[in-house]
Amino acid sequence: MHRMATVSTPAAAADPHDVLGYLLKxxxxxxxxxxxxxxxxxxxxxxxxxxxxxxxxxxPTSQLQVAxxxxxxxxxxxxxxxxxxxxxxxxRRPDPADRRRNIVELTEQGHETFARARVEHxxxxxxFLAAIDPDAAAQLRRTLRALxxxxxxxxxxxxxxxxxG
Amino acid sequence: MHRMATVSTPAAAADPHDVLGYLLKxxxxxxxxxxxxxxxxxxxxxxxxxxxxxxxxxxPTSQLQVAxxxxxxxxxxxxxxxxxxxxxxxxRRPDPADRRRNIVELTEQGHETFARARVEHxxxxxxFLAAIDPDAAAQLRRTLRALxxxxxxxxxxxxxxxxxG
DNA sequence: TCTGATCGTCAGTGGTACTGACAATCAGCT
DNA sequence: AGCTGATTGTCAGTACCACTGACGATCAGA
Numbered sequence: 001m002h003r004m005a006t007v008s009t010p011a012a013a014a015d016p017h018d019v020l021g022y023l024l025k026x027x028x029x030x031x032x033x034x035x036x037x038x039x040x041x042x043x044x045x046x047x048x049x050x051x052x053x054x055x056x057x058x059x060p061t062s063q064l065q066v067a068x069x070x071x072x073x074x075x076x077x078x079x080x081x082x083x084x085x086x087x088x089x090x091x092r093r094p095d096p097a098d099r100r101r102n103i104v105e106l107t108e109q110g111h112e113t114f115a116r117a118r119v120e121h122x123x124x125x126x127x128f129l130a131a132i133d134p135d136a137a138a139q140l141r142r143t144l145r146a147l148x149x150x151x152x153x154x155x156x157x158x159x160x161x162x163x164x165g
Numbered sequence: 166m167h168r169m170a171t172v173s174t175p176a177a178a179a180d181p182h183d184v185l186g187y188l189l190k191x192x193x194x195x196x197x198x199x200x201x202x203x204x205x206x207x208x209x210x211x212x213x214x215x216x217x218x219x220x221x222x223x224x225p226t227s228q229l230q231v232a233x234x235x236x237x238x239x240x241x242x243x244x245x246x247x248x249x250x251x252x253x254x255x256x257r258r259p260d261p262a263d264r265r266r267n268i269v270e271l272t273e274q275g276h277e278t279f280a281r282a283r284v285e286h287x288x289x290x291x292x293f294l295a296a297i298d299p300d301a302a303a304q305l306r307r308t309l310r311a312l313x314x315x316x317x318x319x320x321x322x323x324x325x326x327x328x329x330g
Numbered sequence: 331t332c333t334g335a336t337c338g339t340c341a342g343t344g345g346t347a348c349t350g351a352c353a354a355t356c357a358g359c360t
Numbered sequence: 361a362g363c364t365g366a367t368t369g370t371c372a373g374t375a376c377c378a379c380t381g382a383c384g385a386t387c388a389g390a
Contacts, residue, residue: 019218020290021196021211023309026236028189030313035186046186047346053184064368071191076347078370100355100368125185131315132308140308143301144188148195150296212377229337241378243339265337265386 031128038124042117043087049121051080052114055090055106062101063092089113196293203289207282208252214286216245217279220255220271227266228257254278 017023035046044052054069055061067077081104084090089110095101106114129137182188200211209217219234220226232242246269249255254275260266271279294302 017310017314018306019215019286020293020306020309021193021200022215022236023306023313024189024193024196026313027309028186028193031186031189050184050187062368071187073347073349074369075349075371079346098356098368102369121184128185128312131311136304136308136311139301139304141183141185141188143297143305144185144192145182146296146301147293148188148191149182227337238378238380239338240340240380244377263337263387267338 031125034124034128035121038120039117042113042120044084044089044113044117046121047080048084048089049114049117051077051084052089052106052110052117055104056111056114060095060103060105062095063104064101066104084110196290199289199293200286203285204282207278207285209249209254209278209282211286212245213249213254214279214282216242216249217254217271217275217282220269221276221279225260225268225270227260228269229266231269249275 032046035049039045039049050070051066054066063077063081064074066081067074070077072080081090081092085092088107091105091107091110092102093105095103129140132140197211200214204210204214215235216231219231228242228246229239231246232239235242237245246255246257250257253272256270256272256275257267258270260268294305297305
């Protein structure tokens with residue numbers, strides 16, 4: 001296959017499946033579609049589920065903390081929590097120790113929703129991963145974790161300074 | 166609140182890094198940031214590079230074919246190609262065999278840009294993957310390919326009917 | 331020739347995420 | 361105490377990406 005002119009004609013049409021960005025984007029899209037479809041009957045989507053998952057942790061959590069954990073902007077959290085609050089899934093109340101903050105909590109109904117959402121979410125991930133064997137799935141999770149944790153050093157464990165920009 | 170109730174209180178705060186969607190999204194974001202930064206000096210971004218990659222394949226290609234290969238809507242291709250054409254990187258000309266179509270080609274300058282972009286893109290992917298060893302990187306690519314190709318059966322090889330919806 | 335489908339295009343919509351600003355509040359300093 | 365700067369939640373504005381729906385031009389088949 002070395003009959004090329006310069007650098008630019010790979011003879012066969014380039015396969016986008018060689019490009020990591022394409023693969024990550026489309027894998028993400030497919031998983032999001034499966035997840036959203038599975039959670040739709042509960043009135044939430046995959047992004048909501050992420051927030052619920054953080055809030056179910058037990059500890060009182062401010063909006064900013066949820067946002068940082070999920071890796072989204074704090075301004076984006078507002079609308080997300082607005083919607084969840086409107087559905088009666090979460091509740092905001094002022095933090096008595098720091099009245100700038102809102103403590104966000106799951107409501108009773110929110111806990112029920114989360115419990116069911118958990119099952120549905122696991123099912124969606126399972127269907128997504130059905131094409132590969134469990135070892136590959138575990139390896140995928142490990143690899144991705146290594147890749148993103150290198151990018152965000154310390155977001156989940158500690159109250160890190162959240163390297164912005 | 167039963168202690169260690171059934172499903173809803175994992176005691177420790179839930180780690181978003183357990184959720185595949187989070188990992189895929191943030192891995193994608195980080196890679197896109199690296200890629201875009203690497204390609205910015207050439208006046209293109211990662212999405213442009215994908216199109217260039219298809220166009221460098223040699224075969225005359227219509228806009229729709231490029232769009233399908235990249236997995237984007239044909240209406241999205243218009244603006245993308247508009248920008249690339251404005252920069253002198255690609256050129257559109259009517260297909261004499263089917264005058265509804267535009268044949269999209271790399272210009273001379275487009276080939277040069279692509280050649281350099283290829284190097285930059287490979288460097289960006291390399292930096293992205295620097296956190297893991299090469300075996301894991303190859304395995305990641307295989308796994309992702311299996312996952313997305315299950316979702317789009319036949320998009321890259323054949324002129325499939327593009328299973329929409 | 332007439333009908334239905336295809337391709338490129340554009341307008342409009344929805345969703346997401348950002349910046350910049352603001353009021354309220356806190357913390358450190360004098 | 362008072363002042364100053366930073367933080368939190370909020371909102372408005374912007375940008376981007378992808379989609380739907382429509383349209384003209386064109387092709388293919390009856």
